[in-house]
Amino acid sequence: MTHFDEAGAAVQAALDAGARYADARVMVRRTEAMSARDGDVEDISFDESAGIGVRALVGSGWGFYAVPDLSEPAARAAGRRAAQIAAASASVAGRPADLVPAGAGVASWASDCLIDPLGVSLATKGDLLVRATAAAKEAGADLAEANYSIWDTRKWFVSSDGHRIDQHIRECGAGVTASAFGDGEIQRRSWPSFRGQFGTRGWETVEELDLVGNAPRMAEEARALLTAPLCPSGETTLVLGGEQLALQIHESVGHAIELDRILGWEAAFAGTSWLDLDALGSLRYGSDLMNITIDPTFPGALGSFGFDDEGTPAAKRYAVRDGIWVGVLAGRDSAAVAGLDYAGSVRSDGWSRLPMVRMTNVGLEPGPHTLDEIIAATDDGVFMDVNRSWSIDDRRLNFQFGCEIGYEIKNGKLGRMLRNPTYTGIGPKFWQSMDMLSSETVAWGTPNCGKGQPGQIGHTGHPAAPARFTNVRVGVHG
Amino acid sequence: MSAELRVAARVVELVRELAGSSAEAEVMVRHDAEALTRFANSSIHQNVASATTGVRLRLHAEGRTTGGSTTVVDADGLRALVERTLAAARVSPVDAAWPGLAPPAGLHPSSPEVGSFDEMTARADPALRAARVRDFVDAAGGLETAGYCRTVYVSAAFANTAGQAVEGRSAEAAMDGIARLDGADGVARLAASRLSAIDGAQLGARAAAKARAAGTPAELPPGHYEVVLEPDAVKDLLENLATFGFNGKSWAQRQSFAELGKQQFDPSVTIVDEPLGSRGEPAAGLPFDDEGTPRRSLVLVRDGVTRAVTHDRTSAAQAGAESTGHASPYSRSWGPQAGNLRLEAAGLPSSSTGGTGSVAESARPMVARVARGLLITDLWYTRVLDPKSLVVTGLTRNGVWLIEDGEIVSAVGNLRFTQSYPQALGPGRVLGIGAESVLLPESWGRARYAAPALHLAGWNITGNASG
Numbered sequence: 031m032t033h034f035d036e037a038g039a040a041v042q043a044a045l046d047a048g049a050r051y052a053d054a055r056v057m058v059r060r061t062e063a064m065s066a067r068d069g070d071v072e073d074i075s076f077d078e079s080a081g082i083g084v085r086a087l088v089g090s091g092w093g094f095y096a097v098p099d100l101s102e103p104a105a106r107a108a109g110r111r112a113a114q115i116a117a118a119s120a121s122v123a124g125r126p127a128d129l130v131p132a133g134a135g136v137a138s139w140a141s142d143c144l145i146d147p148l149g150v151s152l153a154t155k156g157d158l159l160v161r162a163t164a165a166a167k168e169a170g171a172d173l174a175e176a177n178y179s180i181w182d183t184r185k186w187f188v189s190s191d192g193h194r195i196d197q198h199i200r201e202c203g204a205g206v207t208a209s210a211f212g213d214g215e216i217q218r219r220s221w222p223s224f225r226g227q228f229g230t231r232g233w234e235t236v237e238e239l240d241l242v243g244n245a246p247r248m249a250e251e252a253r254a255l256l257t258a259p260l261c262p263s264g265e266t267t268l269v270l271g272g273e274q275l276a277l278q279i280h281e282s283v284g285h286a287i288e289l290d291r292i293l294g295w296e297a298a299f300a301g302t303s304w305l306d307l308d309a310l311g312s313l314r315y316g317s318d319l320m321n322i323t324i325d326p327t328f329p330g331a332l333g334s335f336g337f338d339d340e341g342t343p344a345a346k347r348y349a350v351r352d353g354i355w356v357g358v359l360a361g362r363d364s365a366a367v368a369g370l371d372y373a374g375s376v377r378s379d380g381w382s383r384l385p386m387v388r389m390t391n392v393g394l395e396p397g398p399h400t401l402d403e404i405i406a407a408t409d410d411g412v413f414m415d416v417n418r419s420w421s422i423d424d425r426r427l428n429f430q431f432g433c434e435i436g437y438e439i440k441n442g443k444l445g446r447m448l449r450n451p452t453y454t455g456i457g458p459k460f461w462q463s464m465d466m467l468s469s470e471t472v473a474w475g476t477p478n479c480g481k482g483q484p485g486q487i488g489h490t491g492h493p494a495a496p497a498r499f500t501n502v503r504v505g506v507h508g
Numbered sequence: 509m510s511a512e513l514r515v516a517a518r519v520v521e522l523v524r525e526l527a528g529s530s531a532e533a534e535v536m537v538r539h540d541a542e543a544l545t546r547f548a549n550s551s552i553h554q555n556v557a558s559a560t561t562g563v564r565l566r567l568h569a570e571g572r573t574t575g576g577s578t579t580v581v582d583a584d585g586l587r588a589l590v591e592r593t594l595a596a597a598r599v600s601p602v603d604a605a606w607p608g609l610a611p612p613a614g615l616h617p618s619s620p621e622v623g624s625f626d627e628m629t630a631r632a633d634p635a636l637r638a639a640r641v642r643d644f645v646d647a648a649g650g651l652e653t654a655g656y657c658r659t660v661y662v663s664a665a666f667a668n669t670a671g672q673a674v675e676g677r678s679a680e681a682a683m684d685g686i687a688r689l690d691g692a693d694g695v696a697r698l699a700a701s702r703l704s705a706i707d708g709a710q711l712g713a714r715a716a717a718k719a720r721a722a723g724t725p726a727e728l729p730p731g732h733y734e735v736v737l738e739p740d741a742v743k744d745l746l747e748n749l750a751t752f753g754f755n756g757k758s759w760a761q762r763q764s765f766a767e768l769g770k771q772q773f774d775p776s777v778t779i780v781d782e783p784l785g786s787r788g789e790p791a792a793g794l795p796f797d798d799e800g801t802p803r804r805s806l807v808l809v810r811d812g813v814t815r816a817v818t819h820d821r822t823s824a825a826q827a828g829a830e831s832t833g834h835a836s837p838y839s840r841s842w843g844p845q846a847g848n849l850r851l852e853a854a855g856l857p858s859s860s861t862g863g864t865g866s867v868a869e870s871a872r873p874m875v876a877r878v879a880r881g882l883l884i885t886d887l888w889y890t891r892v893l894d895p896k897s898l899v900v901t902g903l904t905r906n907g908v909w910l911i912e913d914g915e916i917v918s919a920v921g922n923l924r925f926t927q928s929y930p931q932a933l934g935p936g937r938v939l940g941i942g943a944e945s946v947l948l949p950e951s952w953g954r955a956r957y958a959a960p961a962l963h964l965a966g967w968n969i970t971g972n973a974s975g
Contacts, residue, residue: 094557216894297693384556423924427973430971452901
C-alpha cells in the first residue's frame with residue numbers, strides 16, 4: 031500500500047490555491063520503547079502516528095499545514111490550508127524565495143536491517159533490560175536504569191517538482207546506566223553512551239552492545255567515583271574518548287554549520303552561528319587533522335537516509351577539510367539565499383512538523399593514531415569520556431562539557447580516576463589545538479537533538495574517534 | 509459530551525469487550541490545534557499549523573502494564589490500538605509498581621468551566637498572528653527582529669475503567685521575540701490565555717530598547733557577582749527546580765535536593781504550581797492530568813520551607829503519598845513535573861514610571877540597591893552538572909549590564925556561570941523579589957512560568973567570551 035495518491039492530491043490542491051511550489055509527506059511511524067529500573071520493567075509503550083504534512087510556497091511566503099487524516103479529501107483540504115497560510119506570510123514578506131534543484135524524481139529506499147527490531151519478542155527485550163539493571167544493582171549501583179527505543183518510519187513524498195519517493199527507515203538503540211549516591215552528590219556511569227547507542231539499523235545494534243556484560247563495571251565505576259579526587263582545575267592537555275568527541279562535534283561543529291542558523295533564521299531561539307558565509311572556503315576551523323564530513327550515506331549511522339525531506343538524494347560532502355571550513359548543512363531555499371548549489375540536509379521529526387535544516391551524519395574522519403598511542407605520547411594531562419552535561423552559547427562558540435569519568439595521565443599512562451571532570455573552551459581555538467587523532471571510529475547516534483518552534487526532535491549520527499587537544503581549561507566547578 | 513469524551517468512552521468499552529472486566533485501563537484523548545507564525549530577519553519565514561487528535565491508552569491486565577497511542581481514531585484504528593496494547597500486555601513482564609487507577613472524582617471547584625476558554629484565541633487565523641508580528645517588527649524601529657507568535661487550542665477528555673470521566677478545553681497565546689543591533693540582542697516575551705492580551709508593538713519596543721542599551725559590551729573576569737535577574741532569567745530557575753528538584757520520582761529516588769519541612773530557601777521565597785490559573789488569568793492547560801487526577805494549586809515552597817514535590821500515581825505510591833495531578837505521558841520514565849510555577853512577587857515598590865525601557869520594571873528598584881553587580885536579562889542552554897545539588901552551567905543571553913553604585917554603567921558581553929540554584933536561593937541569599945510577576949512561555953514546550961525579578965547576593969561566573 032502506498033500513499034502517493036493522497037500526497038499528490040495535497041500538492042495539486044495547494045497549486046490550485048495559488049502556490050507556485052508545494053510538497054507533501056505522508057508518514058506512518060510506529061515506535062516502541064521500554065525502560066527498566068533495578069531489575070524490573072518500569073514502562074512500555076507502543077505508539078502509532080500517521081498523517082500528512084503539506085508545504086506551500088506562495089510568492090516568497092511559506093505555509094505548512096498538517097492533519098492526521100490520510101483520506102484524499104483531507105489531503106486536499108490540507109493543501110489548500112497550507113496555501114492560505116503561505117499567503118498570510120506574505121503580509122510580512124522577506125526577500126524573494128527560490129529553490130535550488132533537488133535531483134532525481136522517482137525513487138524508493140530502505141535502510142539495512144538484519145533483525146527487525148519490532149519482530150523481536152517483548153519477552154526477549156524485557157529480559158535484556160531486566161538482566162542488565164539487575165547486574166548493575168548486584169554490582170553495587172544504588173540505582174540501575176536501562177532502556178531501548180525503536181522507530182519504524184515509512185514516508186511517501188510528492189512535490190510539484192515531480193518527486194515521488196518512498197522510504198522505509200528503521201532505527202533502534204539501547205543503553206544502561208548505574209548511579210551511586212554519595213553525601214550530597216550522585217555519580218553516574220553509562221554504557222555505551224549516556225543515553226545509549228542508536229543507529230539506522232536493526233536489533234543487531236542492541237545485541238552488539240552487551241549491556242549485561244558491561245553493567246557491573248558501570249556500577250563499580252560509579253561507586254568508585256564517589257571517593258575519587260576531584261578533577262583538578264587549570265590548563266592542561268586533554269584526551270577525549272570518542273563518545274564525548276561525538277557530542278563535541280555535534281554542538282560545536284554540527285550546529286554551527288547549519289545554514290539556517292548562519293542566515294539568522296534561528297536567531298531568536300536556537301541561535302545563530304559564529305560562521306560568516308564570506309569566509310566559506312578560507313576560514314581555519316581546526317588543525318590539519320580536522321576533516322569533518324556531512325554524510326547521510328554512512329552505513330548504519332543514526333543520521334542516514336536515502337533522500338532528505340525535500341527529495342534531495344543523500345550524498346557525502348565535506349564541511350571541514352584539512353582544517354578549513356568548506357561546507358554547510360543546507361536546504362533548497364536556504365542554499366538559494368546563500369548562493370550555494372547544494373541542499374540535502376532538511377528533515378522533519380514527523381508528518382506534523384515543518385521540514386527544516388538538520389544534521390545528518392556529521393563526523394570526524396579517522397586519524398593516524400590509536401588511543402593507546404595518544405595516551406603513551408602524553409606526559410601530563412587528563413582523559414575524559416562519556417558525556418554528563420553540555421552547554422554552548424547561541425553562536426556555538428563558548429562551550430562547557432562535563433563527562434562521567436576522567437583519569438589523570440602521567441608519563442604516558444592513565445593514573446587515578448577523577449571525579450566531576452569538566453572542560454571549557456572556544457570552538458575554533460579548541461579545534462585548532464587538536465594534535466593527535468585516533469583511527470578507532472564509531473558512529474555515535476544522538477536521538478534527541480532539539481531544534482525549531484514548535485519543537486522537533488532530530489536523530490543525528492556522529493562518527494568520531496578519540497583525540498588529543500592542548501592547553502584546554504579543565505576542572506570548572508561551581 | 510465532547511467528541512473526545514465519546515472516543516475515550518468507546519476505547520474503555522473496547523477494553524472491556526476485548527480484555528474482560530478485570531482489566532484496568534485509562535484513556536486520554538486530546539485534540540491539539542497549534543499554529544505558530546515565526547519570523548526572522550524581520551519577515552515571516554516559517555508559518556505552520558496542525559490539527560491533531562491522539563488517543564493514549566494505558567492498560568493493566570493480569571498484573572502486566574503497557575501503554576500505547578495512535579492518531580488513527582476511526583473505528584478500526586481504535587480497535588487496533590486496544591488489540592495491539594492488549595497483545596503487548598500479555599507478553600510483558602509483571603509490573604510490580606502498578607499504582608492502580610484514579611478513582612472517580614470531580615474537577616477541583618476552582619477549575620474553569622468547560623467552554624470558558626477564549627474563542628478568538630482558539631480560532632485565530634494566520635492574519636491575526638501576522639498582525640502581531642508586523643507590530644513587533646515596526647515597533648523595533650528598523651532593528652532586525654526574530655521570534656514567533658503562537659496560538660494553541662486543546663480539547664481533551666479522560667476516562668478509565670474505574671469510572672472516572674472528565675473533560676476540559678483551553679486556549680493560550682504567546683509571543684517571544686528579539687531585536688538585534690550590531691551583535692547585541694534584546695528580548696521580550698509574554699504568555700497569555702487570550703491573543704488579544706499580546707501587544708506586539710509593546711514587546712517589539714521593549715526588545716529594541718534592550719538591544720540598543722546592550723551595545724559595545726565590556727568583558728568581565730570570572731568571579732562571584734551580586735546579581736539582579738530579570739523575570740526571563742528567573743524563569744530558568746523555576747524550570748530547573750520543577751524538572752529536577754520538585755520532581756517526585758527524583759525525590760523518591762534520592763536524586764533531588766528537596767527535603768520536606770526544611771528551610772532550604774530564603775524566607776522570602778514562596779513557589780506555587782498553579783495549573784488552574786490564578787490572578788484572574790485562566791489556565792493554559794487542562795484541569796486534570798493524564799491519569800485523570802484533578803489538578804489543583806500546590807504550594808511547593810512556603811516562606812522558604814520546602815512543603816511538597818509533584819507526584820503522579822506511580823511516584824506517589826513509591827513515596828507513600830497521593831498524586832498531586834502531575835502525570836504526563838512521560839512521567840513514569842522522567843518523573844512528574846510542574847508546568848505552571850509561580851514565584852510569588854514581593855512588595856518591593858517600583859520607582860519607575862513604566863514604559864518600555866531597557867530594564868524590566870520590577871528590576872529597577874533592585875538595580876538601585878546594588879553597589880557592584882550584574883543585571884542579567886536571560887539565561888541560556890542551562891544544563892545540570894549534578895542533579896542532587898542542582899549545580900547548573902549555562903550562559904547569559906539577550907543583555908547583561910554592569911551595575912555600580914545603583915546605576916548601570918556599561919553593557920557586558922555574555923558570561924558563563926556554574927551555580928547551584930538552591931544555594932543561590934538559600935537562606936540569606938535573596939536580597940529582594942520584584943513586585944510584579946510576568947507570565948512567560950517556555951521556549952520549547954507549553955509550560956509557562958510566572959516570574960518576578962530577583963536580587964541575589966551571589967552568582968558564580970566561571971567564564972567570559974574569551975573562554
